[in-house]
Amino acid sequence: MFQTNFGIHNIKDGEYTQTIYTMIKEQRYPEAIQVLNRIIISHPNSRAALSLLAYCHYATQDFASSAHYYDTLTQICPDDAQYKVHHAQALYQACMYEDALRVTSQIDKPELQGQVTKLRAAIKYGEEDLAGAKGLVDSCPADDPDTEINLGCLLYKEGRYEDALQKFTQALQVIGFDPHLSYNAALCHFKLKEHTAAQKYIANIIERGIKDHPELSVGMATEGIEVRSVGNTLTLHDTALVEAFNLKAAIEYQLKNFEAAQEALTDMPPRSEEELDAVTLHNQALMNIDTKTTEGFEKLQFLLQQNPFPPETFGNLLLLYCKYEYFDLAADVLAENAHLTYKYLTPYLFDFLDALIMQQTSPEDAYNKFDELASKHTETLRKLTKQVQEARQSQDDEMVKKAVTDYEEVLERYVPVLMAQAKIYWDMENYQQVEKIFRKSVEFCNDNDTWKLNVAHVLFMQESKFKEATGFYEPIVKKHYDKILNVSAIVLANLCVSYIMTSQNEEAEELMRKIEKEEEQLAYEDPDKKVFHLCIVNLVIGTLYCAKGNYEFGISRIIRSLEPFHKKLGVDTWFYAKRCFLSLIENLAKQIIVAKDSFLEECIQFLEQCEAYGENVKTIADQPMEDGSINWGQKTVAFEARHLKALILKLQNY
Template structure:
């Protein structure tokens, strides 16, 4: 007797139940039933075969390979099991072993074509492109089996397209995939291949069009897959990793859409693309989806993102971008010692997954923490190399335009943009070394030297504006850099960082351009009112932070009466304006006030002190769920949950006010 969910199943019905579970894509339950309560793998041919199939569908390829290995030993006359074993090993990333098993079948004409395709796929995954081409040529020369001429031609175009793609010849790959689609008719997997090739050649519009077609076909033909249900907030059970889901290419299409939107800096659209895909449990997610979820939700859930990337790095195989992205994110969150440890522990991955540029950049950034002078020299060498490339490409663009060669000009411009995206982080890392030393004039000099190359890049302009602003005597120059950034997004002003708007307002005030500051603040207020009307529960902080920064400015100049009042008013209504960031600015002003009051350098009227106490009491009421600080995601020792709240800190500040002023509670 076997058991399933507490119900005993007669032996005669056992196979029927298993087949029913497989038909319904309930592979995990079928595995549980086949394995038995003691996890004893059955030795019968039917049991092992079904178990291997279920493991394969669950993407537990190593377990599937073990099942097929046992079957090939029990039934050596049935060589299809060796083929299945080789395929499972290939999927598990065990390429050498998969190759050895496949060679046991090369003399069997029945499987000759399938074995050659599998071996070509293995060579391709190992990065052996000459070996891949050799095997593909054998297939195209008539050794490929009994498939129809159309199938052979379509497969040949796809295979060549994949090799060209791997070689970086994306436009040539596009033509091969397009030809395959013309031969075979519409196929989601081929449309996806073509979309990826367009994406890699930065042709985002046609890539998104193909993705939209894949999604439309998937929704129309398989509404049961629940596309978009998660985004709509509808509770929809997992659809599992079924064969139907694989054939629709919906998961791949949504991942590609997320990648395109992310590249275009449409971060909300990128996150939505991931939630639009058919719902699956976390343990059912493929590595690419897991990687993209980690990357695109990093700002909101960094701890979870690091856990996912660390998990992926332990799998074989994992998305190639995982290694570099994990290292870059460690550096972004200033876990430099973790980045150094990962590099040291995975030296074998360095040459495979990191470009020379990325390795040199990471090495320099990590070195900054212990030897900033040495790091600056490393970054300077890298910057010099990239600068030379940029200048050469500038000449190529000019020559191509002079010769009216639009294609060459476009290619050179694309290459220039690609190199510039590498140069900007190097330049910013150099500037950060002196920024940390508060040597802002040196930061300005570093940025000035690159003006001819970067003057149209938003990141460069933004950082130049910041370094001019922080020097406190170059507000007019800072306005010249902040204004174009704000004007560019004036119709959607809330998409501009609040601190940029705040710094621009302060710069206007400090240069006696109060009318411009008021006009900008009115614009922000109108946009926030419109947004509040559309979504009453949504918190908006832009105008609040602008007022907080202005209030901070007055406090810094010693005008606490006006400055503190401005800070207090900026946080009304508290249910919409009180947050971790806004509390940070507010408490800085209060701490500065308390410090000066304790030194008796500042005296405030009783009415202002009473206003401060009432404000802190309001913060107590509304701040019990709001973290006072955002802790680093990988800290081992966490703050006490009751102390890391705005409520707790506001009570502390109120107690200090009573202590300093001598008021009675």
């Protein structure tokens, strides 16, 4: 945050009606702009009207329009250097750095040189010419708090977060509380992974914002209160509330508190979508991608076309394309934006994305590339392990902290490579090879939750290692036992099956009672919310019995699990249910099994209920990049249930 000053310049009281001044004082800038536009039509060279109009556009963060009107003013009043300063500042805010520098070079008033030097430093900073920016900052007075702040910004850009933090805290001690300066300090703590310290600064910014500006409606949208947009006013900018809530969301997201992260975004002062800043748009897209996938991709694609855009946008868009297996789109984006690759992708991330895209056409080459990446990471992890041990022996707390932080950062990069490598064999259903890959990484990953969960899955899928799978699933479930619905339903289901297959039926029943109790409590608190945990557990257990040939017991359990139908029918639950019915029908058609008429009647009645309640329930998830080729009329539970019922009736008539 480079320090710059801005305000209304050279407007005399009484030149315009009190109405316009009242609008500006009350920050009703859009209304003021409408009135001023009408005045400009009849008085195109009115200095006062143009100055107010430029100021209002700047206040609403329409910097390009503001720059246009200040440019006009510099032509009307070529001797007024302050207009040139404002013109340069508007150009700088619009990221038109070359034009902004050109305008600053035309300002020769000695009394404005301090302000111009700061502005030129900010422009150089925006251009990422850090050496040029530092040279200008060093020429500023050492006792000016802005100099300390700007040096902190340069240190932050260089990745020297501790040194930057020291500069910001020193400046805070001199000038007192400042929202943007407090945000800078919070950001440094965030980069240092000192989340508690960052959250203290954020809480202070939010508390001050709520206390001083209740009109900004903080938190009302989350509470379900309909409020109008507060707009992009100078007051909103001065409070740093938008920045604070975005950082709060980022911290919660890193801590995997996804609901809290989404809530932080809805807590910020309400604005219409066209008024949102780039960082908020990016965070909304990222944190709601699972529920609003299409919208999320649209926002990230839109941001990529803006200048500037949040640096994380490019990498996140590519990673999300790969996550949803749109590898061709990821390859296209990489090819079309080659100029962004070196600026926004680290060598590791580029190689990782390249391998992910490559596995679609050449799994063997992709595996080798992942293996090469994994080898580099394991070598680094071993070196860092040694550094941690040496730091602990020397009892140097700072060195230990740094070594551990470096180790965790490398591990965060290693685990995705390992999972992508293992997935190649997982897709081939070669689970033994997947297990071998995981065993090679136990040295580094034995405390990593993602690693433990995937080891559990691969042991479970081998159908002969349920006891070992239980040993990995249990700690994950027990960690969240007080809030068991926070655990993925499939993890709970697999643990129950593992218990049953190892004759631990009492443990399975106890776990299911716990799930049922929490679901009942949730249904009491929020009757309209759909919860599928116990349903999916029962479906998986039912599927297990069907796989063992006990269709009557297995399907009866599946039928009971989907009651009441209006709450339990969904994409996932129907997938498990129909799979068992298709297996039953196949074995009946091949005359491998014989079913009682009463059992078949029970199946028909169940399918009729699914037909009645499943008219609007889709059988496949929405496709984010849908090309329109899917016939959604045939992709409903009602359609498929009717088809299954017809097949059973046909078999009965043979």
